[in-house]
Amino acid sequence: MIQTKNIDIIQENRHVDITFKNITYTVTLKDGSKKDLLRGVSGICKSGEVTAILGSSGAGKTTLLNVLSQRISNTRKNHLSGEIHANNNQYDADQFSQFASYVMQDDVLLETMTVKECLTFAANLRTSGTPLQKEEKVLEIIRSLHLEKCQNTFVGGQFIKGISGGERKRTSIGYELISDPSCIFLDEPTSGLDSFTAYRIIHLLSDFSHNKKKTVVFTIHSPSSDIWNLFDNIMLLVEGRFIYQGKGKQNILQYFSSIGFNCPKYSNPADYMMQIMHSSKQENVQNYPLYFEGYDKKLQPIVNYRISETNQGLLPLKSAKTSFFYQVMLIAKRQIKIIQRIRILSKARMAQSIILGVFLGLVFLRIPGPTDNPTIRDVNDKNGILLFFSVAIYMMQLQFCILTFPIQRAVFLREENAKFYTAGPYFVGQFIVDMIPAIVFPTITSLVSYWMIGLNDDNAGKVFFFIFIAILTSISGQAYGYLAGTAFSDVNVAVSLAPVLIKPFILFAGLLKNTGDYASWISWFQYLSPFKYSFTALCLNEYNYDGPGYPQDPVHQLDFNMSKWQAVGGLIGCFSICTFVSFLFLLIMKKRVQ
Numbered sequence: 001m002i003q004t005k006n007i008d009i010i011q012e013n014r015h016v017d018i019t020f021k022n023i024t025y026t027v028t029l030k031d032g033s034k035k036d037l038l039r040g041v042s043g044i045c046k047s048g049e050v051t052a053i054l055g056s057s058g059a060g061k062t063t064l065l066n067v068l069s070q071r072i073s074n075t076r077k078n079h080l081s082g083e084i085h086a087n088n089n090q091y092d093a094d095q096f097s098q099f100a101s102y103v104m105q106d107d108v109l110l111e112t113m114t115v116k117e118c119l120t121f122a123a124n125l126r127t128s129g130t131p132l133q134k135e136e137k138v139l140e141i142i143r144s145l146h147l148e149k150c151q152n153t154f155v156g157g158q159f160i161k162g163i164s165g166g167e168r169k170r171t172s173i174g175y176e177l178i179s180d181p182s183c184i185f186l187d188e189p190t191s192g193l194d195s196f197t198a199y200r201i202i203h204l205l206s207d208f209s210h211n212k213k214k215t216v217v218f219t220i221h222s223p224s225s226d227i228w229n230l231f232d233n234i235m236l237l238v239e240g241r242f243i244y245q246g247k248g249k250q251n252i253l254q255y256f257s258s259i260g261f262n263c264p265k266y267s268n269p270a271d272y273m274m275q276i277m278h279s280s281k282q283e284n285v286q287n288y289p290l291y292f293e294g295y296d297k298k299l300q301p302i303v304n305y306r307i308s309e310t311n312q313g314l315l316p317l318k319s320a321k322t323s324f325f326y327q328v329m330l331i332a333k334r335q336i337k338i339i340q341r342i343r344i345l346s347k348a349r350m351a352q353s354i355i356l357g358v359f360l361g362l363v364f365l366r367i368p369g370p371t372d373n374p375t376i377r378d379v380n381d382k383n384g385i386l387l388f389f390s391v392a393i394y395m396m397q398l399q400f401c402i403l404t405f406p407i408q409r410a411v412f413l414r415e416e417n418a419k420f421y422t423a424g425p426y427f428v429g430q431f432i433v434d435m436i437p438a439i440v441f442p443t444i445t446s447l448v449s450y451w452m453i454g455l456n457d458d459n460a461g462k463v464f465f466f467i468f469i470a471i472l473t474s475i476s477g478q479a480y481g482y483l484a485g486t487a488f489s490d491v492n493v494a495v496s497l498a499p500v501l502i503k504p505f506i507l508f509a510g511l512l513k514n515t516g517d518y519a520s521w522i523s524w525f526q527y528l529s530p531f532k533y534s535f536t537a538l539c540l541n542e543y544n545y546d547g548p549g550y551p552q553d554p555v556h557q558l559d560f561n562m563s564k565w566q567a568v569g570g571l572i573g574c575f576s577i578c579t580f581v582s583f584l585f586l587l588i589m590k591k592r593v594q
């Protein structure tokens with residue numbers, strides 16, 4: 001049955017030839033000077049062929065790959081010109097992801113998912129068919145990538161031990177192959193692998209290309225001679241220009257011999273090519289004009305002819321359309337698994353919530369309430385704990401989101417770019433699941449500390465309202481965490497700045513300075529503070545008491561300028577605005593990466 005499927009796929013897919021003419025890419029450096037990364041390169045990557053782009057470090061290999069995959073575009077500072085076609089059709093980034101896939105150098109996989117789960121997630125979002133057919137596709141990919149033994153092992157990473165580097169790379173490739181693209185682009189698919197594993201990967205790509213007439217293009221550093229022999233088409237780049245483009249094996253050696261560079265008899269041709277290209281050797285740099293001249297005279301006309309002969313026809317644009325809710329459901333399910341599996345994080349948070357509750361309870365043990373003849377000092381203590389509680393609950397969720405978001409962010413950028421889903425469902429799915437800890441942990445802390453502190457338990461409504469505010473405060477912390485994670489492109493900046501930037505809001509909570517005492521020019525700032533709303537709601541809940549009451553009316557003393565339900569509205573407003581703005585930042589971040 002799987003065999004039949006293979007044949008179907010081959011017949012259904014069209015072949016795609018990628019051609020490019022006169023690609024020039026110039027960037028503006030920090031000091032204002034210009035740097036040419038690609039200098040008028042033209043070429044062709046044909047279907048059914050493996051094209052390897054080689055060159056010394058900094059030659060422009062990744063840049064070329066990124067240009068061809070429409071990951072680089074014209075900006076105010078960086079200028080890109082030239083023509084890029086697939087089967088003689090222009091294409092944009094969206095269309096690229098419908099007929100091609102890109103495997104980045106750094107594999108971005110979720111460590112808490114098994115290999116099979118990763119591939120199933122990709123199959124569910126990127127292929128059509130019944131669940132059974134999708135399962136078959138996953139098994140086929142597992143078989144063809146020889147991942148059977150590790151299919152149920154976690155990818156692994158920071159928290160969990162997982163699969164090997166080679167298995168990881170193959171999983172990344174499988175993640176892209178599952179949608180059966182006509183073209184696959186890979187940035188250094190063999191980096192960091194031993195020579196045998198590297199050979200297996202290139203061999204696999206070569207089979208994929210030849211058997212299914214796919215276009216395979218990758219950049220590679222120092223291939224072994226076995227790998228070198230698998231290349232159908234070789235592009236050698238030096239300082240953003242080609243010095244060779246054409247068949248490998250004897251052809252390339254004959255060509256270089258014809259321009260005066262003979263590969264020693266028993267040398268690895270790849271090593272020899274890397275040797276004569278390397279810019280660190282002055283002798284090589286002196287020879288560059290010879291390489292360029294030879295290429296322009298002898299090879300460029302052939303390349304131009306091949307470009308003119310290229311496949312014509314429509315692009316096999318296909319996108320497995322999945323609904324908004326289906327995407328939300330899959331993202332949410334995956335996120336739940338992640339939370340369940342990083343047990344150490346969940347356990348740490350559970351312990352943190354209990355310890356915080358007990359600690360607050362012990363430090364503020366049994367503050368006298370309205371029936372115990374409370375003094376002003378008792379009221380001060382109670383005010384103190386209510387503000388501290390708000391801040392602690394807020395920071396707990398903020399910290400969690402800032403810590404986990406960097407991993408999520410890289411995965412999002414990769415998957416969104418590959419059109420697994422759009423930003424909306426991702427954001428909704430992620431936010432909903434992250435709300436679970438935002439509900440559970442503040443509830444635990446509240447329940448542990450409430451009666452220890454001796455807060456108002458006049459009726460059950462008081463306790464429920466307290467927990468409700470704790471949850472809203474925690475969700476506000478989450479929304480702010482998202483905002484920090486999306487606003488700062490550098491994760492370290494987000495981690496170090498977010499908690500600092502929140503401090504002024506504590507000043508405006510209404511306890512450290514009375515609400516009515518702010519200077520008029522800065523008074524508006526209090527309305528941006530989630531702590532103001534949280535603290536106000538908690539105080540109004542606590543001090544609203546029918547009975548002998550407190551020595552001086554604390555509500556009057558604190559001079560609150562809103563009701564408790566208005567404070568709830570303010571809190572909801574705070575996290576809604578943060579959520580909305582972080583979603584906008586997510587869209588901007590996505591655009592910036594493209």
Ligand SMILES: Nc1ncnc2c1ncn2[C@@H]1O[C@H](COP(=O)(O)OP(=O)(O)OP(=O)(O)O)[C@@H](O)[C@H]1O
Nearest residue numbers: 027029035037055056057058059060061062063064
């Ligand atoms: N946006 C940019 N602004 C300035 N310089 C850049 C930019 N992008 C790339 N470069 C520089 O352009 C050169 C080519 O980069 P590229 O990543 O394409 O090289 P590469 O051949 O893939 O190198 P490596 O093998 O080391 O990955 C490098 O010197 C790099 O530092």
